[in-house]
Amino acid sequence: MATKKVLVAEDSSVIQTLTKRILQFQNFDITAVKNGKEVLKELEKSNFDIILMDINMPQMDGMTCATEIRKLSDTTKANVPIVAITGNAKNYSDEDFKNAGINEYMQKPLDFDKLVLVVKKYTNAE
Secondary structure, three states, X not given: OOOOEEEEEOOOHXXXXXXXXXXXXXXXXXXXXXXXXXXXXXXXXXXXXXXXXXXXXXXXXXXXXHHHHHOOOOHHHHOOOEEEEEOOHHHOOHHHHHHHOOOEEXXXXXXXXXXXHHHHHHHOOO
């Protein structure tokens, strides 16, 4: 079975590193970037099975980036599952996340056991 590719967009290097380590341990192939603009650049180059996206990032935040991804002409890329990671989900309603095209969101501090389950769910990984 092909390794599932995960794009992690997170401006905190601590959270980014932890997320990478935990998912690599589960045999996911991880690409990590620090903002929404970098997410869009990575998507130009390759396809991903899921995107884990921090909402508060410099240059382009997660909500804007998710909206941009959903507008892409390449339907495979436009339909990639997006899981938002946020420290202040209370600032957004479920409707806001849905309108931005976000499939699910997780609160910080991250529950890494749950994160692994969510990634496996969306990527159909064993």
